[in-house]
Amino acid sequence: MSKLPMDVITDVLYRLPVKTLVRFKSLSKSCCSLIDDPDFIRAHLNRSVRTGSNLNIILKGLHLYSVEFDTLDVAVPLDCPLSLGACTEAFGSCNGLLAIHMSDKNVALYNPSTRQFxxxxxxxxxxxxxxxxxxxxxxxxxxxxxxxxxxxxxxMAQFNDNDDEDDEGHSFDYEVKGYSLKNDCWRKITKLPFYLRFMFQFFYHLLHRRGYGVLAAGVLHWVMPPRMELEIFSNKIVGFDLGTEEFTEVPQPECADRGFLLDVGVLEGCLCAVCNYDQVNIDVWVMKEYGVKESWTRLLSVKKTRAVNPLTFSKPLAYSKYRDKVLLEVNNQKFAWYDLQKKKMRSVKIGGSLGTFGAEVYVGSLIPIEDQKRTENQKQDQQDEPSLRKGNRKKRDDFLSQGFKLVL
Incomplete structure (x- = not known):
């Protein structure tokens, strides 16, 4: 390898999966230094996103499972440090990092490819x-x-009135806090729109996605359903910009006039609107240019069949290699390929998968999340420990050699 040009070696490494690169770090110091370089990590991630490689699907149920997208073969348990026999939920993924929690206070970030936690x-x-x-x-x-x-x-924490047992249809106060990985701290978001008080409805946020935000174009998205008592007769897509840390209303597609249940998803970084018409058919729209209402384009329409009856839920996950198909999650129970040309679905069977699950795509990456200062301090403590033990032994030996007197 010493005779190969460095750019050739780097180009080869760009094409390898993360697990292989992690093993290659032990080959030599120079190889380890190259793979740990922030520019290499960024370029490797960009290539994976651009080519649709190194993709995985996480299955979210009582436990977490992972499936390689290229094979869609077998679901294997995801060895997550936060899992201690209790229910661990993944509520988002970005650039290979998973955000997981066991409770409102027990929250963590995890990179499954490098196992950094x-x-x-x-x-x-x-x-x-x-x-x-x-x-x-x-x-x-x-x-x-x-x-x-x-x-x-x-x-986002929603509050209920202590004296009101039936909160359906009421408005709610909210507390919104944001955590920054760079600063390693939480900060309260104080600029909250008034309509946020009316966003919550029991069935809407506990069904399907558990109320977790959908990420597209650096904005997290939720849906505010119609509130007839407030004369809000249509769905609204609500966004939270992670840069400005402000809420905004996102334009939605011009769907059919008849009523529908709206949900949001993401496909290859683009925001999707999933319109469910009475569990008979579901339309999936894609916003090709974020924030531009006219860029909404209907991608596909799924109809109820004998195999899928009723059609309660569906969302797009990823394009196929040749972009002629879209992988769908259907009814939280199965996967299916939707052929964009033939407009037909074909079920996908994955061994070891759960009976009921939510699914999300994540890309393998080398993005670090460990606290570098904390890691350096731990390494320094480990280096100092032998000398500390040696110094303590010397103090003890000096004390014993000098003897001591008992005063009666």
Whole structure:
């Protein structure tokens, strides 16, 4: 390898999966230095995203499983450090990093490819002062602020009135906090729009996605369903910009006039609108240019069949290698390839998968999430430990050699 030009070696390494690169780090110091270089990590990730390589699917149920997208063969348990026999949920993925939690306070970031793990500091949920209320449902989102190259977690905690047992149809106070990986701290978001109080409805946010935000173009997205009592007769797509840390309304596609249940998804980085018409058929629209209403394009339409009856839920996951098919998650129970030319679905069987699950695509990457200062301190402590033990032994020997007197 010493006779090969460096650019040739680098080009070869760009094409390898992350697990192979992690093993190659032990070949030599120069190889390790190259693979750990931030420019190499960035270029490797960009190539994976551009070519659709190194893709995996995470299955989210009581436990987490991972499936290689190229084979869609067998689901294997995801060895996550946060899993201690309890339910661990993944609420987002970005550039190969998974955001996971076991409770509202037990939150972490995890890179399955490198097995780097980082637990987030605990941040309490603080009810509004002077009001009698209790924390209700908590929704999460995770993504990257591309302007600062920072990864952020967003937590929205909704509060219920202590004296009201039936909260359906009421408005709710919210607390919104954001976590910055660069700063390793939480910060309260104070600029909240008034319509946020009316976003929550029980069935809407616990069904399918568990109320987790969908990331596209550096913005997390939720859906505010119609509220007839407030004369809000249509769905609204609500976005939270991770750069400005402000909420905004996102234009939605011009769907059919008849009523539908709206959900959001993401396909190859583009925001998707999933319109469900009475569990009979589902249309998937793609926003090709973010924020431009006219760029909404209907990608596909799935109809109820004997094999899929009723059609309660579907969302797009990824294009096939030749972009002639789209992999769909259907009814939280199965996968199917949708042929964009023939407009037909074909079921995909994956061994070892769960009976009921949510699915999300993530790309393998070398993006580091460990606290470098903490890691350096731990290494320094390990280096200092032998000398400390040696110094303690010397003090003990000097003390014993001098003897001691007992005073009666």
């Amino acid at each position: 980082r637990r987030l500091p605990v941040s309490e949920i603080d009810p509004p002062q002077g009001e009698s209320c209790r924390p209700g449902y908590v929704f999460f989102g995770f993504g990257q602020d591309v302007r600062t190259n920072d990864y952020k977690v967003v937590r």
